[in-house]
Amino acid sequence: MNIQFRESPEAASHPTTKTAIADCDIHPARATRTELYPYLAKRWQHHLEVYGVHAYQGMMEGPPYPKAQPNASRRDAYPPEGGPQGSSLSFMQKQLLDPNNVQLGVLNPLNTGQGIRNHDLSAALCSAINDWQIDKWTSKDKRLKASIVVGNEDGLAAAAEIRERAGDKNFVQVLLLSRNVEPLGQRRYWPIYQAAEEAGLPVGVHAFGFGGNPITPSGWPSYYIEEMVGHSQCQQSALASLVLEGVFERFPKLKMVMIEAGFGWAPSLAWRLDKVWQRLRSEVPDVKRPPSEYIREQVWWTTQPMEDPERREDLFDVINWIGWDRLLFATDYPHWDYDEPSRVLPAGVSEANRAAFYLDNAKKLYGIA
Amino acid sequence: MARHVIAPVDELPPGTRKFLEIEGRPIAVFNIKGEYFGLMNRCPHQGAALCEGPLIGLAQSSNPGEIEYTKLGEIIRCPWHGWEFDIRTGQSYCDPRRFRVKAYPAHVEPGASVVKGPYVAETVTVKVESDYVVVEL
Ligand code: FES
Numbered sequence: 001m002n003i004q005f006r007e008s009p010e011a012a013s014h015p016t017t018k019t020a021i022a023d024c025d026i027h028p029a030r031a032t033r034t035e036l037y038p039y040l041a042k043r044w045q046h047h048l049e050v051y052g053v054h055a056y057q058g059m060m061e062g063p064p065y066p067k068a069q070p071n072a073s074r075r076d077a078y079p080p081e082g083g084p085q086g087s088s089l090s091f092m093q094k095q096l097l098d099p100n101n102v103q104l105g106v107l108n109p110l111n112t113g114q115g116i117r118n119h120d121l122s123a124a125l126c127s128a129i130n131d132w133q134i135d136k137w138t139s140k141d142k143r144l145k146a147s148i149v150v151g152n153e154d155g156l157a158a159a160a161e162i163r164e165r166a167g168d169k170n171f172v173q174v175l176l177l178s179r180n181v182e183p184l185g186q187r188r189y190w191p192i193y194q195a196a197e198e199a200g201l202p203v204g205v206h207a208f209g210f211g212g213n214p215i216t217p218s219g220w221p222s223y224y225i226e227e228m229v230g231h232s233q234c235q236q237s238a239l240a241s242l243v244l245e246g247v248f249e250r251f252p253k254l255k256m257v258m259i260e261a262g263f264g265w266a267p268s269l270a271w272r273l274d275k276v277w278q279r280l281r282s283e284v285p286d287v288k289r290p291p292s293e294y295i296r297e298q299v300w301w302t303t304q305p306m307e308d309p310e311r312r313e314d315l316f317d318v319i320n321w322i323g324w325d326r327l328l329f330a331t332d333y334p335h336w337d338y339d340e341p342s343r344v345l346p347a348g349v350s351e352a353n354r355a356a357f358y359l360d361n362a363k364k365l366y367g368i369a
Numbered sequence: 370m371a372r373h374v375i376a377p378v379d380e381l382p383p384g385t386r387k388f389l390e391i392e393g394r395p396i397a398v399f400n401i402k403g404e405y406f407g408l409m410n411r412c413p414h415q416g417a418a419l420c421e422g423p424l425i426g427l428a429q430s431s432n433p434g435e436i437e438y439t440k441l442g443e444i445i446r447c448p449w450h451g452w453e454f455d456i457r458t459g460q461s462y463c464d465p466r467r468f469r470v471k472a473y474p475a476h477v478e479p480g481a482s483v484v485k486g487p488y489v490a491e492t493v494t495v496k497v498e499s500d501y502v503v504v505e506l
Contacts, residue, residue, distance in 0.1 A: 336451065344415075
């Protein structure tokens with residue numbers, strides 16, 4: 001197969017979106033396997049060389065199959081200096097931040113150290129990735145803000161990491177994934193919510209995860225396309241668990257961000273939850289109000305993958321239910337299902353709603369002046 | 370319809386493509402097994418530089434369980450979301466009713482006719498002895 005790219009990467013930039021935007025889901029990558037070593041104690045460097053990583057789930061490091069494109073990324077996102085897509089700040093600036101006038105970019109590193117059975121190693125890797133985010137990204141470009149990655153299966157260690165980073169302006173949220181050892185509302189994860197609430201940081205729940213559970217609730221699917229739609233099912237059970245275990249009731253100032261799992265399903269999940277809660281509320285007396293109320297008050301949604309129904313009115317119906325003040329624009333750069341900012345929102349949206357969608361909601365939620 | 374000389378034939382062997390901008394439009398010209406095709410280098414979906422994607426074939430199924438893989442090297446897959454288009458026609462395979470990329474006819478002309486005109490040479494020095502790939506738009 002003969003693939004030719006243009007000689008100059010600058011030529012590959014896209015039309016500039018004039019108004020400033022926020023991009024609430026950017027995936028920075030490591031250029032080399034050992035890039036985190038400077039942030040890891042010698043003890044853990046040796047451990048990795050001798051024992052590697054023992055995860056809850058197989059094939060955590062490499063994808064179980066090629067995900068539609070190399071590294072599940074845009075084919076034009078390889079940095080000119082080499083390395084995987086998303087590993088070069090200067091190329092990210094040229095390809096994403098500058099041409100799209102991104103004023104706030106939220107980093108969500110994946111494959112970091114979450115979902116590892118050795119909880120001490122997990123904590124060390126997460127802490128390393130947090131240092132690395134400051135060193136390589138946020139200190140070099142003030143538009144970028146990091147997510148605190150935590151060893152999610154050890155709630156106490158995770159809370160300690162959050163408390164250590166609290167108040168550091170490089171970080172704007174805590175990052176969890178949707179597939180864990182148990183559904184996200186369960187008590188082992190509560191210390192995370194408590195620490196995040198104390199720190200005033202939203203908790204982002206990004207699709208994926210390495211808890212060892214199958215990618216869909218009905219088992220391992222045959223096709224990648226099934227995994228893609230499985231993310232929203234997984235996110236729905238995570239959100240139902242958060243509501244029904246009483247997490248929102250217990251932590252009323254907690255803000256959750258559902259990242260990269262769509263949002264079109266939000267109203268129907270809330271309607272179903274409300275209906276069954278009316279009949280079965282005595283099973284969960286901790287849940288004092290209809291589930292939809294917690295969801296509308298305490299949950300935000302990143303847009304990518306942006307819903308794309310044939311009739312734009314259908315999209316507006318969903319957004320009107322969720323609230324125009326609850327959506328956070330995201331591209332998912334450099335991943336292949338990237339949403340182009342100038343092309344995702346259909347015509348017919350008021351200026352105020354456009355501004356909220358593209359920038360204002362994110363600035364408000366993440367406390368960016 | 371203006372005709373543009375884009376390369377001497379031996380600079381565009383089978384399986385290769387050339388990117389250029391003509392009249393402000395991003396264009397790519399492909400040599401597929403000795404035939405030439407021009408396409409707008411902008412994806413009608415979200416605007417990626419479509420022609421920088423890989424050339425693949427077309428997977429189709431006439432009956433469940435029977436899969437045919439044809440048109441090898443004739444389908445371009447967008448580097449962003451992977452939508453597939455037929456290089457020969459610009460036809461989309463995921464939604465042919467709503468989407469198509471603009472296709473521009475391309476072919477070979479002998480140097481003698483190119484020099485006579487009515488051709489515009491795009492960064493190509495034209496000599497009478499060679500043959501040239503020409504695109505129309
Ligand atoms: S931009 Fe080409 S498939 Fe989306």
